[in-house]
Amino acid sequence: MAETESIFVKILTPEKPFLVKEVSSVEVPAQNGPYLVLPRRAPAMKLLKQGVIVLTEEGKTERYLTTDGVIKIRDNGCTILVKEALNVEDVNLDEIKKRLAVFEEKENRGEPLEAPEIKKKAFLQAAVGYFEKRTVP
Structure with missing residues (x-):
């Protein structure tokens, strides 16, 4: 992802880190509606509701069904804390x-x-x- 800006995302569950990677955008199901995280986003914390997290990288999307949780956005990265996550494709x-x-x-x-x-x-x-x-x- 050297040509485009990226954001570092971690999806963590109580058992283990579920996913750690760089992507171009992250869309999460925030309590007050979908929330899009792009590179260089201002720091923020949001409560998440159960739903689908969408990661986009070079035009390809990955979807993860998750429980409610929290997202912390800081320093061109975001950490998502949920109790459980499932890769939609798996x-x-x-x-x-x-x-x-x-x-x-x-x-x-x-x-x-x-x-x-x-x-x-x-x-x-x-x-x-x-x-x-x-x-x-």
Whole structure:
């Protein structure tokens, strides 16, 4: 990316760094609407809602479905902190449905879900909806 300006982006989850790379732009699902981060952007912090982060590099886009979180923009870079992220291109819809079924089975047995499980279930439901919508012709 030597010819064009770039911004350094990190997507971090509690388990590990999910993604670290240079891109030409980052679009995030901020609480108050989509927020575009370009090189040399003024410092900022934004709350993120669950949604899709779009990274653009040399005209190509990558999409990541994420939970809610925070983005910090500073020094021509941005750090995105989320609980979970999925690369849209690498997702196995059947695997997501299996993970979701575990929570649904627990509820069907009359066992209440804990707060983290409720959030995880909501994220998986959103993922199923997003990916099923993408596969409709």
